[in-house]
Amino acid sequence: MPTSSGSGSPGDTPDHAPDHTPEVKSWAIFLTGGSLAAHWRLTAPHYGSLRLRGVWHDEGVSHIVTVGAAQLGPVQREHTRHDVVERLVDLLRQGAAHGCDLVVYPELALTTFFPRWFVDDIREFDHFYERAMPNPATQPLFDEAKRLGIGFCLGYALLDGEGRRWNVQTLVERDGRQVATFKKVHIPGHEHHEPDRPFQHAERYYFEPSPEGFGVWRAFGGLVGMMICNDRRWPETYREMGLQGVELILCGYNTPLHYVPDPSQDILQGFHNSLVMQSGAYQNGTWVVGVAKGGVEEGVDSLGQSCIVAPSGQIVAQAYTTDDELLVARCDLDWCAKYKDTLFDFARYRRPEVYGRITGQRGVIEPP
Secondary structure (H helix, E strand, O other), X not given: OOOOOXXXXXXXXXXXXXXXXXXXXXXXXXXXXXXEEEEEEEEOOXXXXXEEEEEEOOOOOOOEEEEEXXXXXXXXXXXXXXXXXXXXXXXXXXXXXXOOOEEEOOOOOOOOOHHHOOOOOHHHHHHHOEOOOOOOOOHHHHHHHXXXXXXXXXXXXXXXXXXXXXXXXXXXXXXXXXXXXXXXXXXXXXXXXXXXXXXOOOHHHHOOOOOOOXXXXXXXXXXXXXXXXXXXXXXXXXXXXXXXXOOEXXXXXOOEOOOOOOHHHHHHXXXXXXXXXXXXXXXXXXXXXEEEEXXXXXXXXXXXXXXXXXXXXXXXXXXXXXXXXXXXXXXXXXXXXXXXXXXXXXXXXXXXXXXXXXXXXXXXXXXX
16 A cells, blocks of 8 residues: 555555544645635655645535545556455545545456456456446445445446446445446547557457436435546536536546547646646536546556546645645535536527537538
């Protein structure tokens, strides 16, 4: 496990049980965008750092959901599900210590990011998929969450009873009830082996795109939606949920720093990551929680920079490591109305009658 300075690897075992009580490092209070915000910076021994930020409106607080963004450091191929679930439970307990209602984990949290390899017989990778949720390996997470009264959102690969393969997130309420399982819509990468690549990105080989689209569910006292990794790059994702009144969007991701098709974008990975989530939050008046599995995993360096974005588009909490790290924000769902009822009053200002190309056309058709 990483130390507070970020050393070590996720599979290391400390010489003694970690002290999960963070040490307060700094405190500041400031005004931003008409809202009063307080920021605490904390460090959690053995599991990277943890930061807590509370946001209050000047009108008072209501409909608060305290959310923990539980970033993971690398999960190597030799790490077992037992190893990973121990880390998830540790982050969950840190969230409990700071009053979280909900803890959000990354995409494909239980295993290494296996689409970086290609196998001719896909069944050779069946062990990377879950057949059911919960299962014996993940039951300790479900049990501990229910005991603590905390909900969570978990990303994993699913092989269903019909033999179909999905990249999914399951949302679980504080009482242990499974609210929904969302299937990734926008599958990136390639379907065939590309041997000239330094690593594969064969998601389109290992997963089907969801035929179900983007739902929104009543949970945690508000309207909650989900998206996975590449979904966050598409404005249609946010607007589909925005039109259902979404107030909180949960997103896990694995994003390699090296973008093979166009390496000139490598230096912009962090900028693009925050850009799409900030704009999606602002244009739809919703909170967005983006959670990474980052660091060097099987030789591939991936982005961290997990963040929690307010309906104003402002980042209110962001990770500073690529280790296991917990960000905590008090998310006032009433803040969403400041944007939904003004600039982005859809019923008043939208013009769907002139948006026909968005649903009627897939690729680019240039004018004559």
